[in-house]
Amino acid sequence: MIIGVLKEIKNNEYRVGLLPVGVESLVRAGHRVLIEKDAGIGSGVTDVDYEAVGGEIAPTMEEVFAHAEMIVKIKEPQPSEYKFLKKDQIVFTYFHFAASRELTDAMLKTKIVALAYETLQTKHGELPCLTPMSEVAGRMAVHEGAKYLERPMQGRGILLSGVPGVLPAEIVILGAGVVGANACKIASGLGANVVIMDINLNRLRFLEEVMPPNVHTLMSNSHNIREQVLKADLVISSVLIRGAKAPCLIDRKLVAQMKKGAVIVDVAIDQGGSVETSRPTTHENPTYVVDGVVHYCVTNMPGAVARTSTYALTNATFPYILKVANEGWRKCVKESHEIRTALNMAEGQLTIEAVADTFQLPWRNIH
Numbered sequence: 001m002i003i004g005v006l007k008e009i010k011n012n013e014y015r016v017g018l019l020p021v022g023v024e025s026l027v028r029a030g031h032r033v034l035i036e037k038d039a040g041i042g043s044g045v046t047d048v049d050y051e052a053v054g055g056e057i058a059p060t061m062e063e064v065f066a067h068a069e070m071i072v073k074i075k076e077p078q079p080s081e082y083k084f085l086k087k088d089q090i091v092f093t094y095f096h097f098a099a100s101r102e103l104t105d106a107m108l109k110t111k112i113v114a115l116a117y118e119t120l121q122t123k124h125g126e127l128p129c130l131t132p133m134s135e136v137a138g139r140m141a142v143h144e145g146a147k148y149l150e151r152p153m154q155g156r157g158i159l160l161s162g163v164p165g166v167l168p169a170e171i172v173i174l175g176a177g178v179v180g181a182n183a184c185k186i187a188s189g190l191g192a193n194v195v196i197m198d199i200n201l202n203r204l205r206f207l208e209e210v211m212p213p214n215v216h217t218l219m220s221n222s223h224n225i226r227e228q229v230l231k232a233d234l235v236i237s238s239v240l241i242r243g244a245k246a247p248c249l250i251d252r253k254l255v256a257q258m259k260k261g262a263v264i265v266d267v268a269i270d271q272g273g274s275v276e277t278s279r280p281t282t283h284e285n286p287t288y289v290v291d292g293v294v295h296y297c298v299t300n301m302p303g304a305v306a307r308t309s310t311y312a313l314t315n316a317t318f319p320y321i322l323k324v325a326n327e328g329w330r331k332c333v334k335e336s337h338e339i340r341t342a343l344n345m346a347e348g349q350l351t352i353e354a355v356a357d358t359f360q361l362p363w364r365n366i367h
Contacts, residue, residue: 001325002032004068006061007039010075012283014042014306015313017072017093020053022318027054031325034058034068043310065089072321074313075300076103085110090329092321094118094133097344098245098358099272099280104350111348113329117317118270119243119352120342127242128338129320131178132312136302138182138238141265142190144301145171145234148263148287148294155294156261158233161191168192172232174220174249174274176203179238179267187236188215195228225249230257237274238267243344243354245272252276252291260292269297333366 003026005018016039018026023033033055037047047057058064065071065084073093077085085091088111095116097104107114117129127134142160149169151157162168169192173180176198187194188211196211197220198204204217218224229235229250235258239246246268255264255277268274269281277290281297283304288295302309324332324339329346332339344352346366356363 001328002034002067002069003321003325004058004064004071005033005035005039005055006064006071006073006081007036008042008074008303009061009078009080010300010303013075013300013303015074015303015310016040016043016045016306017074017314018318018321019043019045019310019314020049020055022314022321023050023055024053025318025322026325029322029326032056034064036061036064040310043306045310070321070325074303076100077107079106082106082110085112087111088113090115090324092117092317092324092342094270095344096270097352097355098243099270101359104355104359104361108345108348108350112345113343114345115324115329115339115342116243116344116352117313117342119344119354120320120338121242123337129313129316129342132316133302133309134178134238135182136305136309136312137267138179138184138236139186140301140305141179141183141236141238141267142171142186142234144286144296144298145236145263145265146190148296149234149261151261153287153294154261154289155263156233156259160187160234168214169233170231171195171234171236172228173197173236173238174225175238175240175268176200176207176217177238177240179240180236181207183236183238183267184211184215188212192234197224197228220249226254229254230259232262233259234263234265236265236267239274240268240271241354243352245358246274248274248276250275250277255293256291258291258293261294262292263294263296265296267301270299273297 070090149155173196350363
């Protein structure tokens with residue numbers, strides 16, 4: 001198979017879909033790997049590094065699209081890339097279809113085979129290709145929240161840890177999954193007062209046991225969310241429903257009642273966001289203010305720490321990329337539970353119920 005690796009063109013996206021170690025393994029398995037010129041530069045990988053292990057450097061993205069049977073990316077295809085996609089071409093990347101009807105319709109028209117990192121699931125319910133970026137995003141959420149709480153950033157002018165004689169910041173984390181737990185770990189380590197909320201009582205019991213005393217667990221419901229959000233200096237939202245649009249947990253009315261200069265970091269923005277006033281932003285223009293509340297809603301947070309993120313992500317994604325290259329997507333979908341759950345569309349049809357339900361579109365299983 002011919003595998004293509006593109007240079008990402010989303011705003012300030014520096015990650016790359018394959019590292020030289022992956023290229024070497026694919027070449028040894030008998031595949032060709034075309035890498036767009038300078039695709040790895042943002043992650044500290046040069047064209048020479050790829051060529052040294054058998055990769056072939058293509059001067060343009062058009063050449064990669066034209067020859068590759070499988071495209072390996074990080075972020076969803078951008079509008080300028082749509083026209084280069086071909087029928088039955090495999091695209092393995094983060095799609096987050098439920099957040100964008102425009103992207104969903106565009107990809108259906110191309111009739112590509114869409115394999116999505118974020119829906120690939122093990123039989124035990126784990127999301128192995130989403131987990132490493134959730135770890136990064138959760139830890140980053142606290143860093144970004146701390147920065148935008150500073151007064152020059154339009155925040156409240158609060159130091160997360162406080163100092164002797166001055167109380168620390170109040171942080172509320174919605175969702176106790178991978179993002180939430182990692183955010184909690186960093187926030188508590190910095191000395192903030194942290195409340196983490198979830199609908200899973202067993203998960204809260206676990207966090208109660210492993211987190212330090214400045215972390216408090218609370219059952220997530222509309223009453224508790226409202227009460228805690230109104231107290232918060234920083235709210236980190238990390239709720240996730242696999243493949244589906246994130247539920248709205250904080251409405252416009254509640255945002256208007258929050259402390260002026262408070263910060264919301266909506267990590268769920270990739271799946272549409274869980275705050276009514278959230279809208280996608282970029283690393284170039286990461287924040288905006290609604291009713292005096294700073295919103296940070298960058299859709300590719302881990303892209304800012306590309307070296308860490310690329311290595312973390314490719315550790316998880318490469319075994320599945322190699323499997324599809326070796327066996328083809330049809331055989332993988334029949335025989336591999338993980339690849340079957342990654343399949344979001346094929347033959348011009350949706351193959352994932354959660355996305356179909358979001359947009360009221362038809363779907364079917366392809367086994």
